[in-house]
Amino acid sequence: MLTLHAADLVLPGDRDPVPGGAVLVDGDRIAMIAPYEDVAAEHPSARVRRWPGVLTPGLVNRHGAALLERTYFPDDPFEVDELGTEPLTGAALDALAPSESRRGNSARRCTQKLLAHGVVAVTGPLTTPAVRTAVRRAGLEVLMSGGAEGALDPLAGIRPSEAFRGPLAVGGPARFAVFAVPDEDALAAQGAGTCIATVIGGRLVHRRR
Template identity: 50%
Template sequence: MLTLHRARLVLPDPAAAPSITDGAVLVDGAVVAAVGPYAPVAGARVREWDGLLVPGLRNPAGHWLLEVAYHPDPREELGAEPLSADVPEEQRGPSARRGLQRMLGFGTTAVAGPFERAAVRTAVARSGLAALPGDGREGGLDPLAGGGRLAELVHRPLAVGGPADFAVFDAASVAELEERGAGRCLATVLGGRLLYRRR
């Protein structure tokens, strides 16, 4: 099935490619079929986004967020932010799944490990997010917090034939996105599937 994601601004590669005003990404199944200026495509479902479409982000604090921090269940009424707390091993898997789901709300499509706990490795593998090597640094759900630069946090550029992993943010430019942070995520697409959409 073809899906055409149209955005006010599309940035296929923050490190090199120019941005495309009124751009679009055509997705065929799980891969990018085309990137360029918007033009209708016969038979394609169209999703229109009022914002900046960029490749999915890499969260360098994945190890801390999934192996050390605890992501409370909403029924616990402890908030949605990760907590630094000792939890029983049987709660690690559910906590990691909640953490991965929350990361999607920040445009994350890849997380940095290492992931040593079996329950966390399983949760990451089932989530579809890419597991990458990392240094185990501490951090939060927003990869852009604390002055993160978009070009340094992109998992991989959007390219024809490559994975359809990207995010759309409520921002008019890269500078605005970096200033406001990834918490302004409107949608995250992973493997061509819309896995997060802000309500």
Template identity: 55%
Template sequence: MLTLHVAAATGDAVLVEGARIAALGPYGELAAAHPAARVRRWPGVLTPGLLNPHGPELLERTYHPDPREAGELGTEPITDPAVLASPGMTDARRGAGARRGAQRLLAHGTVAVAGELRVRAVADAVRRAGLETVPRPGGPADTRPSLDPFAPGCGPAVWMPDLRTGGPARFAVFDVRDAAELPERGAAACVATVLGGRLVHRRA
């Protein structure tokens, strides 16, 4: 099935067929050429998606609690080494936390993370979520890990390569007037994330 994603702020559109990008261009032209395509209209701008450089820090060295654990652990991500090393923090539990962390990353327009994931349950959870993992040259940058790459102290945001016809259908949409507004609004302005042609995040 063909799906046409269009960003309202610019009129740019991406035609997706399966897991690949079938065409790029103005919405009017693509809609006229593919009248049977399902159309998804989004506010804002459509981008290649973000690469978060802190995969291990956010997914292995952080635990994202389940809402059912709020009474015990609260709701905020946990980085306390004592909690992470406690007997109850099994690999299966860490994998479940990484799955929730991956969903939070997707909700910030992240489509890939950098760094080696050494805990198999965590790596499996990230793979199942569809996030790509890429090598991180050298050690981690001297920046503060955050789900939002635009947060203070995180360094310059890193984007994945530009979208291209025939390339992977992997992108994000942010509810901003243009990309220049993103540093002020932050990645929480993400309204949709697509990986492998699938809509893996949609803001309610």
């Protein structure tokens, strides 16, 4: 089925923005990028998803190994009384000494947070089998270039274009995100927490409720 994702502004990542643009998805690939009227006219039977804001290439979080393997995200509400709500790192994580199963569950919770920030790829390497399984099931790509400790927000301290996994291209993978901001400057100022939708492999893997 063809799906047309329309947004107030489309940022392809390697060419001029498309106001009132749309990205047409066929399976797991991008079939067309153009103004909404042009895409809709050529493909009137496509399912339409309308998003307020800016549609961009999916983002890379360059702190993937640190977040997924050197951070523990407590399970809310089941572990809050014992561990609190903040992620555990360093000595606190060493004291907890979570089993591989708990580390995998933490990674699963982390992947959901990453998807909610428009992330489609993380840096590795990831050495824990349960963590790798959680990441694979989430559909996240693992890039083999490690990063230091850092934030869930892949835009912390950098411009959005520096975090794009790759430009949107016809025939390329359908992996992108939509943010409830009017343009790239606003996205840089407000961060990836403004994400309202993330698409990987043509599938809507996150949608803000």
